Amino acid sequence: xxxxxxxxxxxxxxxxxxxxxxxxxxxxxxxxxxxxxxxxxxxxxxxxxxxxxxxxxxxxxxxxxxxxxxxxxxxxxxxxxxxxxxxxxxxxxxxxxxxxxxxxxxxxxxxxxxxxxxxxxxxxxxxxxxxxxxxxxxxxxx
Numbered sequence: 504x505x506x507x508x509x510x511x512x513x514x515x516x517x518x519x520x521x522x523x524x525x526x527x528x529x530x531x532x533x534x535x536x537x538x539x540x541x542x543x544x545x546x547x548x549x550x551x552x553x554x555x556x557x558x559x560x561x562x563x564x565x566x567x568x569x570x571x572x573x574x575x576x577x578x579x580x581x582x583x584x585x586x587x588x589x590x591x592x593x594x595x596x597x598x599x600x601x602x603x604x605x606x607x608x609x610x611x612x613x614x615x616x617x618x619x620x621x622x623x624x625x626x627x628x629x630x631x632x633x634x635x636x637x638x639x640x641x642x643x644x645x
């Protein structure tokens with residue numbers, strides 16, 4: 504048999520007990536007999552589990568204007584948006600205004616440079632071709 508101190512890996516050994524009262528249950532594993540429809544008994548979501556929210560450019564600009572008149576903290580409370588998010592919008596305000604003026608009907612609103620970094624260069628080349636095509640389409644439709 505191996506000496507546990509010689510092995511650096513941590514091993515979890517399940518312990519089976521016959522009595523449910525002796526069974527250690529973490530708060531996450533705790534089961535409720537209450538109805539799942541009752542919001543009082545639904546588990547709270549952590550920050551990493553919250554669904555991400557997308558906001559139209561018009562709303563972002565409205566929030567920015569409100570934040571300029573009052574404060575970012577007041578805007579966060581008023582609109583129910585985090586201060587960090589509002590600060591990021593204020594930092595890219597000019598790009599938002601430019602992008603609002605350039606967008607075509609039915610075009611998906613995406614700021615250039617946003618999103619995950621490109622991992623493969625050949626896919627990056629295809630993306631450059633697509634961007635040029637979209638810009639040509641926008642200019643031709645204007």
